[in-house]
Amino acid sequence: MQLPDSLLQSLAEEAGFDRKSFLEAHALPAPVSIRLNSLKKTEPPAAATPVPWTATGFYLPERPVFTLDPLFHAGAYYVQEASSMFLERLLTAFLPDEGLRVLDLCAAPGGKSTLIANVLPEESLLVANEVIRPRSGVLADNLTKWGRTDTFVTNNDPRDFQRLPGFFDAVVVDAPCSGSGLFRKDPAAISEWSDDNVALCAQRQQRILADIWPALREDGLLIYSTCSYSRAENEAILDWLSSHFSVEPLALDQLPTGVVETHTARGNTGYRFWPDKVQGEGFFIAAFRKTAQEAELRLRNLPKNKRKEESLFSPWIADVSDYTWVEKNGDYFLLQPEHTAAFDALSQHLYLRKAGVRLGKLAGKELLPDHELALSVAVNTSVPTLPVDRDAALRYLKREEFDYDATGRGWQLVTFDGLGLGWVKVLPNRLNNYLPKDWRILMDIREN
Structure with missing residues (x-):
C-alpha cells in the first residue's frame, strides 16, 4: 500500500x-x-x-x-x-x-x-x-x-x-x-x-x-x-x-x-x-x-395523552402504560412520556425522519404492525411468535418461501435465537411475508 x-x-x-x-x-x-x-x-x-x-x-x-x-x-x-x-x-x-x-x-x-x-x-x-x-x-x-x-x-x-x-x-x-x-x-x-x-x-x-x-x-x-x-x-x-x-x-x-x-x-x-x-x-x-451562557428554547406544555388506543396496543407492547404515543398521517409512534415535549419541538423546527418506534396503522380495531415494532425491545413477549432456524430465517429475509410450523393464525413475529426479524400473517393455506421489500437480502444464500 x-x-x-x-x-x-x-x-x-x-x-x-x-x-x-x-x-x-x-x-x-x-x-x-x-x-x-x-x-x-x-x-x-x-x-x-x-x-x-x-x-x-x-x-x-x-x-x-x-x-x-x-x-x-x-x-x-x-x-x-x-x-x-x-x-x-x-x-x-x-x-x-x-x-x-x-x-x-x-x-x-x-x-x-x-x-x-x-x-x-x-x-x-x-x-x-x-x-x-x-x-x-x-x-x-x-x-x-x-x-x-x-x-x-x-x-x-x-x-x-x-x-x-x-x-x-x-x-x-x-x-x-x-x-x-x-x-x-x-x-x-x-x-x-x-x-x-x-x-x-x-x-x-x-x-x-x-x-x-x-x-x-x-x-x-x-x-x-x-x-x-x-x-x-x-x-x-x-x-x-x-x-x-x-x-x-x-x-x-x-x-x-x-x-x-x-x-x-x-x-x-x-x-x-x-x-x-x-x-x-x-x-x-x-x-x-x-462555559458560555446560552439562551434555551422554551418547550411547550402539552396536554396529557388520552390513551384511548391503550386497549388496542396493549397486546403488542410490553408495559404499555409506561409509554405514550402520537399519531401522524395515520401512523402511530411509541414514545417515552418524558420525550413528548422534545418530539413537539423537533417536529416544529426540523425534519424528523424517525421518532421512537413506529407501531403501525389502525384498521378499525386492529393494529397493522410496522416492521419497526418487530425489531423493538418494547414488543410484548406474549405476541405470537414463529421461531425459525438459520436457513428459514435467511429465506424469510430474502422474501422467499420457507418451511415453517405455525401454531394458530394471524400476525406472528418471526424470531431467530429469540430475537424478532419481522412479521408474517399466517392464513389457512399460506403465509404472507411482511418484511419490507427494501429490507430484503439480495445476496445469493446458496453460494455461502
Missing part, C-alpha cells in the same frame, strides 16, 4: 508516530470488530476477544459474511471499527447520570449512535442526525434494528439546529474528514487524498462546529472526532474552537495501553489512535465543556 508522501511528512512530528511501524501496520489487514446491543445480546461470539476501551466491543478472529447472519439483521450487534468505540470512555467520564438530550450530529451510518444509545442514562433522548438524505435512511434503518424507543432521527443541515438554542446537554460531532485513518479499510480512498482536500475538510469542520454551537446548553459536553491523521483536522481544530468559543478542555485520568494523548499550544487535549499502537484504525477524539 503506497501512502501519500506528503501525509507521511506531515506526521513526522506528531506524538506517537513511528513511520516504520506505521507503514508495516498498513501492510496488514484491518481488524474486524463488533459491538453488542446490550438490550438484545450479551454474549459475544466464540473466539471473540474484548476491545479494551468498551464493555460491549469485541474483535473477531476473521470477517464473516455479516449479511448472512440473522442476528445482524435482528440488531443483536453492530459492525463498528474498534478505535471509534473509544467514544464510550468520554461519554461515561463526562456525562452526568441523569436524563439527557444528546445529539449525534453527523451520525450515518449509525455506529456511534448505537453506541451512545447503549450508554445514556435512563430517560435520556438521543437525536441522530444526517444531512444527506439517502444516508439518513440508512441511519434510520440501523437505529430501527437497535430497537429502542428513546432515539429519534433527523435529516437536517447543522445550521438548522440553531432553531433549538440550548436544547442539547451533549453534542457529538464525528466530522466529515479526509479519511486518512481508514486507508487500510478503504485503499481506494488514497487516490482521493490531497493536502487541498485536508484544508477543505478543516474549513467544513469549523463551519459545522460554529453552526451547531448555539444548540448546546451552558455546561454542555461537546465531543469532536475524525478518522483523519492530519493535524489541520484535529489539534488545529481544537485550538480554533477554543479561540472562538468559551470552552473548557476535558481530559481523562487514565488511558488504555497504546492510546496517545496529545496537547496543543492552547492547552487542549486530544487522543490519537495509530494502527501500529492499538488494534484499530486511525482515529482522533477530544472533549470540551461549554
Whole structure:
C-alpha cells in the first residue's frame, strides 16, 4: 500500500508516530470488530476477544459474511471499527447520570449512535442526525434494528439546529474528514487524498462546529472526532474552537495501553489512535465543556395523552402504560412520556425522519404492525411468535418461501435465537411475508 508522501511528512512530528511501524501496520489487514446491543445480546461470539476501551466491543478472529447472519439483521450487534468505540470512555467520564438530550450530529451510518444509545442514562433522548438524505435512511434503518424507543432521527443541515438554542446537554460531532485513518479499510480512498482536500475538510469542520454551537446548553459536553491523521483536522481544530468559543478542555485520568494523548499550544487535549499502537484504525477524539451562557428554547406544555388506543396496543407492547404515543398521517409512534415535549419541538423546527418506534396503522380495531415494532425491545413477549432456524430465517429475509410450523393464525413475529426479524400473517393455506421489500437480502444464500 503506497501512502501519500506528503501525509507521511506531515506526521513526522506528531506524538506517537513511528513511520516504520506505521507503514508495516498498513501492510496488514484491518481488524474486524463488533459491538453488542446490550438490550438484545450479551454474549459475544466464540473466539471473540474484548476491545479494551468498551464493555460491549469485541474483535473477531476473521470477517464473516455479516449479511448472512440473522442476528445482524435482528440488531443483536453492530459492525463498528474498534478505535471509534473509544467514544464510550468520554461519554461515561463526562456525562452526568441523569436524563439527557444528546445529539449525534453527523451520525450515518449509525455506529456511534448505537453506541451512545447503549450508554445514556435512563430517560435520556438521543437525536441522530444526517444531512444527506439517502444516508439518513440508512441511519434510520440501523437505529430501527437497535430497537429502542428513546432515539429519534433527523435529516437536517447543522445550521438548522440553531432553531433549538440550548436544547442539547451533549453534542457529538464525528466530522466529515479526509479519511486518512481508514486507508487500510478503504485503499481506494488514497487516490482521493490531497493536502487541498485536508484544508477543505478543516474549513467544513469549523463551519459545522460554529453552526451547531448555539444548540448546546451552558455546561454542555461537546465531543469532536475524525478518522483523519492530519493535524489541520484535529489539534488545529481544537485550538480554533477554543479561540472562538468559551470552552473548557476535558481530559481523562487514565488511558488504555497504546492510546496517545496529545496537547496543543492552547492547552487542549486530544487522543490519537495509530494502527501500529492499538488494534484499530486511525482515529482522533477530544472533549470540551461549554462555559458560555446560552439562551434555551422554551418547550411547550402539552396536554396529557388520552390513551384511548391503550386497549388496542396493549397486546403488542410490553408495559404499555409506561409509554405514550402520537399519531401522524395515520401512523402511530411509541414514545417515552418524558420525550413528548422534545418530539413537539423537533417536529416544529426540523425534519424528523424517525421518532421512537413506529407501531403501525389502525384498521378499525386492529393494529397493522410496522416492521419497526418487530425489531423493538418494547414488543410484548406474549405476541405470537414463529421461531425459525438459520436457513428459514435467511429465506424469510430474502422474501422467499420457507418451511415453517405455525401454531394458530394471524400476525406472528418471526424470531431467530429469540430475537424478532419481522412479521408474517399466517392464513389457512399460506403465509404472507411482511418484511419490507427494501429490507430484503439480495445476496445469493446458496453460494455461502
